[in-house]
Amino acid sequence: MAVAAAAARVWGSSRGLGRVGLLLRRPGARGLARSHPQRQQQHFSSLDDKPQFPGASAEFIDKLEFIQPNVISGIPIYRVMDRQGQIINPSEDPHLPQEKVLKFYKTMTLLNTMDRILYESQRQGRISFYMTNYGEEGTHVGSAAALDSTDLVFGQYREAGVLMYRNYPLELFMAQCYGNVSDLGKGRQMPVHYGCRERHFVTISSPLATQIPQAVGAAYAAKRANANRVIICYFGEGAASEGDAHAGFNFAATLECPIIFFCRNNGYAISTPTSEQYRGDGIAARGPGYGILSIRVDGNDVFAVYNATKEARRRAVAENQPFLIEAMTYRIGHHSTSDDSSAYRSVDEVNYWDKQDHPISRLRHYLQSCGWWDDEQEKAWRKQSRKKVMEAFEQAERKLKPSPSLLFSDVYQEMPTQLRKQQESLARHLQAYGEHYPLDHFEK
Amino acid sequence: MAATAVTVGRLLRLRAAGAEGHWRRLRGAGLLRGFLQPASADGDAAQRRQVAHFTFQPDPEPLEYGQTQKMNLFQAVTSALDNSLAKDPTAVIFGEDVAFGGVFRCTVGLRDKYGKDRVFNTPLCEQGIVGFGIGIAVTGATAIAEIQFADYIFPAFDQIVNEAAKYRYRSGDLFNCGSLTIRSPWGCVGHGALYHSQSPEAFFAHCPGIKVVIPRSPFQAKGLLLSCIEDKNPCIFFEPKILYRAAVEQVPIEPYNIPLSQAEVIQEGSDVTLVAWGTQVHVVREVASMAHEKLGVSCEVIDLRTIIPWDVDTVCKSVIKTGRLLVSHEAPLTGGFASEISSTVQCPWRVCV
Numbered sequence: 001m002a003v004a005a006a007a008a009r010v011w012g013s014s015r016g017l018g019r020v021g022l023l024l025r026r027p028g029a030r031g032l033a034r035s036h037p038q039r040q041q042q043h044f045s046s047l048d049d050k051p052q053f054p055g056a057s058a059e060f061i062d063k064l065e066f067i068q069p070n071v072i073s074g075i076p077i078y079r080v081m082d083r084q085g086q087i088i089n090p091s092e093d094p095h096l097p098q099e100k101v102l103k104f105y106k107t108m109t110l111l112n113t114m115d116r117i118l119y120e121s122q123r124q125g126r127i128s129f130y131m132t133n134y135g136e137e138g139t140h141v142g143s144a145a146a147l148d149s150t151d152l153v154f155g156q157y158r159e160a161g162v163l164m165y166r167n168y169p170l171e172l173f174m175a176q177c178y179g180n181v182s183d184l185g186k187g188r189q190m191p192v193h194y195g196c197r198e199r200h201f202v203t204i205s206s207p208l209a210t211q212i213p214q215a216v217g218a219a220y221a222a223k224r225a226n227a228n229r230v231i232i233c234y235f236g237e238g239a240a241s242e243g244d245a246h247a248g249f250n251f252a253a254t255l256e257c258p259i260i261f262f263c264r265n266n267g268y269a270i271s272t273p274t275s276e277q278y279r280g281d282g283i284a285a286r287g288p289g290y291g292i293l294s295i296r297v298d299g300n301d302v303f304a305v306y307n308a309t310k311e312a313r314r315r316a317v318a319e320n321q322p323f324l325i326e327a328m329t330y331r332i333g334h335h336s337t338s339d340d341s342s343a344y345r346s347v348d349e350v351n352y353w354d355k356q357d358h359p360i361s362r363l364r365h366y367l368q369s370c371g372w373w374d375d376e377q378e379k380a381w382r383k384q385s386r387k388k389v390m391e392a393f394e395q396a397e398r399k400l401k402p403s404p405s406l407l408f409s410d411v412y413q414e415m416p417t418q419l420r421k422q423q424e425s426l427a428r429h430l431q432a433y434g435e436h437y438p439l440d441h442f443e444k
Numbered sequence: 445m446a447a448t449a450v451t452v453g454r455l456l457r458l459r460a461a462g463a464e465g466h467w468r469r470l471r472g473a474g475l476l477r478g479f480l481q482p483a484s485a486d487g488d489a490a491q492r493r494q495v496a497h498f499t500f501q502p503d504p505e506p507l508e509y510g511q512t513q514k515m516n517l518f519q520a521v522t523s524a525l526d527n528s529l530a531k532d533p534t535a536v537i538f539g540e541d542v543a544f545g546g547v548f549r550c551t552v553g554l555r556d557k558y559g560k561d562r563v564f565n566t567p568l569c570e571q572g573i574v575g576f577g578i579g580i581a582v583t584g585a586t587a588i589a590e591i592q593f594a595d596y597i598f599p600a601f602d603q604i605v606n607e608a609a610k611y612r613y614r615s616g617d618l619f620n621c622g623s624l625t626i627r628s629p630w631g632c633v634g635h636g637a638l639y640h641s642q643s644p645e646a647f648f649a650h651c652p653g654i655k656v657v658i659p660r661s662p663f664q665a666k667g668l669l670l671s672c673i674e675d676k677n678p679c680i681f682f683e684p685k686i687l688y689r690a691a692v693e694q695v696p697i698e699p700y701n702i703p704l705s706q707a708e709v710i711q712e713g714s715d716v717t718l719v720a721w722g723t724q725v726h727v728v729r730e731v732a733s734m735a736h737e738k739l740g741v742s743c744e745v746i747d748l749r750t751i752i753p754w755d756v757d758t759v760c761k762s763v764i765k766t767g768r769l770l771v772s773h774e775a776p777l778t779g780g781f782a783s784e785i786s787s788t789v790q791c792p793w794r795v796c797v
Contacts (some may be wrong), residue, residue: 250567
């Protein structure tokens, strides 16, 4: 009778006791304790005064209390090396072989050299636009090294080190920036919008965060294909404010996709500091809101980035679930050649990061303390890398631009009649008025 | 007013099932008797809510594609999707509420047949649905995304215009999302008002790199949808929702393709060319027969079928013959797709010969 009365209270009299024969809720089946929560219909009991809402797995509380967001003492920052490049906790040292660590160092420094030269070339009017990666080289190289070479990369625009780690040649970086005939992208986009099918690096596009839900779709397809690949998706803390970021996180979690979301939190979105970008505890704190395993790492510590990405990759593929890594770093350079950051931040602030907490110098200290690098090698490498970059640069500058007829191809896989007519119209125009155009710089 | 009375009456009848006594008391009291009469079978035509502005004209049974079956438009869509998932193991269908069969029943039975990893719900987020679909397509798998109503496609506009349409071009053909198709119910249905009736094809017409296709009938829908799915460019397939149940005809069971970017002259004539797409094709067919009957005018009727890239040649050839053009569409006049057609046809340098 007590059972019937309780049931009547829960369900209302008009429904009677038809539901008494239900399974009791398993005592342990509360909350999101499992790492892979299944949101199935809960078995509910008519005996307990427990919440039955389909929308949340939680207990009742009878005290009115708002949860206080914790921004004073936020999610801690995982690091392996201190700012002087010394390993803090030896059990976290990845013990990478010398060859690999040297590759980290040479990739970061080569990128830095290429950035200096191409930034300067824009100032001189040789290329139209450029974006440097100063200060963030550790985020690129540490994460790229932890992936398989066939893992698909979706980037934003400040991840050139990932491509460089995958041995994208200087010639092709330059070709894209110069928009010359060697550019795989056929000269159509602004500089730094790299792409490489062979190296599984999806072509960059300017709109921010659009790559995030796309990366999730690619991860879903990889899961269906049993490809044993992870998809990694890079974006900045500014782009994380876009609706597409929210969409991507939610889809990745609900559809159980093997994806690593890698946020480069570098302190600024052009001139907008993080205090104006978000009010919560950065991007890492958003992950749990979506049901995503999340971590915050020191982005200037290449080993911390490496360890976190490696473990995220292993689990994402094994468990088909997303991971969120927020790599804290600092954008030492301007947003782009169209920006002068002295307008919104002090030179002292920039110098601090350049001098006191730079991924390249921290790794150099580590290398030196291992006896794997010294000043002489440093001097020789600087000279050699600069020479390589200058050679590629001079060659890129000499090449022609792609033919104007390429303005019309690849809009569709096949060229529709209307576009063919426009192409022919342009050809006739150039035939008649070619002297007004710098046709000598273009392939026919 | 009469329409309102009938609607209210119908609503109350539905609720009466659980509150019989209450309903009878109201009727008996005579307070609202005249107001709440249920619609009778032989009721006044003007009182009926469902007075469509057209009569669907089925096409003759197609004989060249094998056995046919009577299908309405949503069943034809289901058939196309079924054929696609059977033929292409990478194909997946996703969107809001597609798992249980969809709000217009276009995906009924597909999840049971092909599995929950191939026919699945997504969270309620159109920009996510399209972005996710692009990502699937980038890997080479076939992505069939559903946007629940064309009126809600706008959050995905950035992904469609800035991403999907430009993927191949901007990458120098290193990457593309050609295996993406977006399906969406489109057009007026009578009671849809502002947000369940829109025809947004003109917004997308301005975007090179995508194809936009609108069928007039179940047979056209299946063949055009299959072509969209197999096409190597991202396609948007708008399905006239008023035709989902109202349009019934014989449709082949096996897959078949109707080519994209080819308009169809469905009736030949000599005095004027009438161009339309989707539901309006049936209106324009009626107009053609009225014009013939009352004015002795011979109309050539063209169903455009693909909005972009559109079949300039067929339309121009027809107007060269008739000398006159009338384009009719549900979407707003200013900037509507009729303006593209009429300006192309009128400009001597753009008209084909």
